[in-house]
Amino acid sequence: MIKLEGRARRFGDNVNTDYIITSTRKRETIDEQVLKQWLLETVDPAFAASVREGDIIVAGQNFGCGSAMEVAVTVILAAGIRAVIAQSFSRTFFRNAINNGLIPAQCDTSRIEEGDSLAVQLVGAELTVSDFNKELTLSGPPISGVILDILELGGLVPYMKAHRRLIPMKQ
Amino acid sequence: MSARTISEKILSAKAGREVHAGEIAICNVDQVLGTDASSPMAIDYFEKMGGERLFDPSRVLFAFDHYSPPGSGKTAAFHDRVREFARHYGAEVCDVGEGISFQLLAEHGGALPGSLVIGADSHTVTIGALNLFATGVGSSDIAAAMITGQVWMRVPQSIKVTLTGTRTAYLSPKDVALELVRTIGPEGANYSVLEFHGSAISAFTLEERMVISNLAVEMDAKAAIFPSDAATSEYLAGRKVGLDAPVRADMNARYVREITLDLSRLSPRVALPHQPDNVVPIEQAVGTPVQMVFLGTCTGGRVRDFHEALAALNRAGGRLAAGVQLVLTPASREVADAIRDDGTLEKFEALGAIVTEVGCGACCGTSGVVPADGMNVLSTANRNFKARMGNASASIYLASPAACGASAATGRITDPRAERAAR
Numbered sequence: 001m002i003k004l005e006g007r008a009r010r011f012g013d014n015v016n017t018d019y020i021i022t023s024t025r026k027r028e029t030i031d032e033q034v035l036k037q038w039l040l041e042t043v044d045p046a047f048a049a050s051v052r053e054g055d056i057i058v059a060g061q062n063f064g065c066g067s068a069m070e071v072a073v074t075v076i077l078a079a080g081i082r083a084v085i086a087q088s089f090s091r092t093f094f095r096n097a098i099n100n101g102l103i104p105a106q107c108d109t110s111r112i113e114e115g116d117s118l119a120v121q122l123v124g125a126e127l128t129v130s131d132f133n134k135e136l137t138l139s140g141p142p143i144s145g146v147i148l149d150i151l152e153l154g155g156l157v158p159y160m161k162a163h164r165r166l167i168p169m170k171q
Numbered sequence: 172m173s174a175r176t177i178s179e180k181i182l183s184a185k186a187g188r189e190v191h192a193g194e195i196a197i198c199n200v201d202q203v204l205g206t207d208a209s210s211p212m213a214i215d216y217f218e219k220m221g222g223e224r225l226f227d228p229s230r231v232l233f234a235f236d237h238y239s240p241p242g243s244g245k246t247a248a249f250h251d252r253v254r255e256f257a258r259h260y261g262a263e264v265c266d267v268g269e270g271i272s273f274q275l276l277a278e279h280g281g282a283l284p285g286s287l288v289i290g291a292d293s294h295t296v297t298i299g300a301l302n303l304f305a306t307g308v309g310s311s312d313i314a315a316a317m318i319t320g321q322v323w324m325r326v327p328q329s330i331k332v333t334l335t336g337t338r339t340a341y342l343s344p345k346d347v348a349l350e351l352v353r354t355i356g357p358e359g360a361n362y363s364v365l366e367f368h369g370s371a372i373s374a375f376t377l378e379e380r381m382v383i384s385n386l387a388v389e390m391d392a393k394a395a396i397f398p399s400d401a402a403t404s405e406y407l408a409g410r411k412v413g414l415d416a417p418v419r420a421d422m423n424a425r426y427v428r429e430i431t432l433d434l435s436r437l438s439p440r441v442a443l444p445h446q447p448d449n450v451v452p453i454e455q456a457v458g459t460p461v462q463m464v465f466l467g468t469c470t471g472g473r474v475r476d477f478h479e480a481l482a483a484l485n486r487a488g489g490r491l492a493a494g495v496q497l498v499l500t501p502a503s504r505e506v507a508d509a510i511r512d513d514g515t516l517e518k519f520e521a522l523g524a525i526v527t528e529v530g531c532g533a534c535c536g537t538s539g540v541v542p543a544d545g546m547n548v549l550s551t552a553n554r555n556f557k558a559r560m561g562n563a564s565a566s567i568y569l570a571s572p573a574a575c576g577a578s579a580a581t582g583r584i585t586d587p588r589a590e591r592a593a594r
Contacts, residue, residue, distance in 0.1 A: 023537050028245050069309070070309035090391050095312060156312070157311070160221070
């Protein structure tokens with residue numbers, strides 16, 4: 001079981017990985033601890049300075065589209081964000097999030113506003129998002145199988161350390 | 172056994188059991204690709220995972236394409252790290268000046284029909300043109316695959332795209348691709364694969380099919396797969412290393428969506444800033460001033476692209492318009508050699524074009540020429556996100572090589588069908 005609480009940081013549709021961290025910044029480093037000062041600068045130059053540990057990104061459709069660069073996930077984690085809630089995720093971002101232990105919570109985000117107090121909970125395969133300001137409880141598609149195993153262990157590194165290989169589900 | 176798509180067939184073969192859309196499978200990969208942008212991180216993951224050897228060094232390829240050449244000591248250090256890793260574990264490195272990772276795999280004959288390729292570059296989907304399942308993943312997936320030879324996959328549903336009608340003069344595969352991005356939308360193919368069907372496929376060479384597969388990721392597709400035919404065999408002849416196993420869809424395979432595109436009715440297209448799906452018929456963009464024209468990348472950096480751009484530029488007057496910077500970045504050394512040998516490169520240079528080292532070039536802002544504030548760039552590439560080329564104050568338009576060539580001569584976005592009229 002995973003449970004997180006934090007405040008909503010609101011973004012729109014089609015936030016691509018170049019907007020999460022622009023490639024120009026990667027000319028000098030791929031160290032997420034350095035890159036986090038420019039997190040999402042193309043869409044909101046003031047965002048990085050205002051991030052607090054535990055904040056939760058809330059977005060619209062197709063979060064993380066574009067390049068498959070994994071630093072787009074690690075820079076979000078480096079900023080202290082442990083979950084992204086979106087109407088939908090681009091598949092490469094979803095993979096990278098799972099593989100690094102960042103929770104990609106898919107649900108209807110249309111009523112969540114900037115600053116709302118949120119909880120994200122994963123119990124077994126069941127995912128729920130609560131918005132305490134709106135008194136909303138939202139659910140998304142379940143996260144199951146090897147994906148859940150990887151996420152619960154905290155990512156592909158701890159998973160590989162534990163298992164040494166990828167283990168298929170029993171059929 | 173129920174009817175299956177190409178994707179279901181390939182992933183079943185790689186999972187060692189019959190799998191269908193929606194299932195999660197562990198698949199054996201045939202080839203792992205890393206770039207200089209993604210591999211340093213993959214090496215970190217490999218080490219953290221306790222990796223001790225590669226599952227098969229001959230199936231791991233690193234290409235230095237995003238920082239080609241490296242513009243700083245720090246990016247040069249990325250290269251050194253990957254070189255050292257590859258030397259230690261026996262993998263192949265294609266160094267600066269060789270080309271884009273999946274382009275090189277295709278040129279080296281390692282992109283075989285029926286195979287499963289994962290690459291830490293979203294545009295790996297490009298080589299699905301060769302009737303294989305090629306998909307982009309992140310660095311951690313590459314690391315685990317280098318150790319285990321495996322990847323986890325959610326078996327995708329497929330969208331059947333049927334190309335019909337007759338291809339008209341000046342209709343580029345880029346126009347077909349942009350029209351599909353417009354129709355399907357930026358996430359319309361999320362977690363899905365585009366599988367191409369239809370009689371009009373034979374009107375496109377293998378390299379042209381790569382342009383169409385390439386843009387599939389701008390619809391969020393997981394892969395984009397063409398059938399295997401005479402053009403596939405022709406491309407593989409003399410290159411192929413290993414066995415190919417062409418895959419066809421079953422007649423009654425199930426698709427999540429079916430789209431038919433009639434080429435007879437399709438005209439040149441342009442994607443306006445700052446989204447690749449912001450596509451209009453070129454007539455609606457004609458006349459927009461451009462200060463930089465970029466010919467290159469994994470979308471528009473192959474031999475035919477440069478030929479078409481040069482021909483269109485010549486039809487439109489044969490000179491660069493005042494105030495236009497023309498930048499060329501071939502996708503690989505093979506491409507660069509071919510256009511040098513046939514005189515194309517010399518003609519571009521005589522026009523005053525800037526020819527950069529092969530690779531990704533200016534497309535993603537990691538190397539090459541950066542546009543100035545306020546510039547409009549017309550490009551053969553695949554992404555026009557704000558700041559994509561390294562300057563958030565520039566605007567990027569995407570079009571075919573012919574439209575780019577014609578526009579370089581006029582200094583305005585120009586319909587390649589009517590360059591003379593537009594001047």
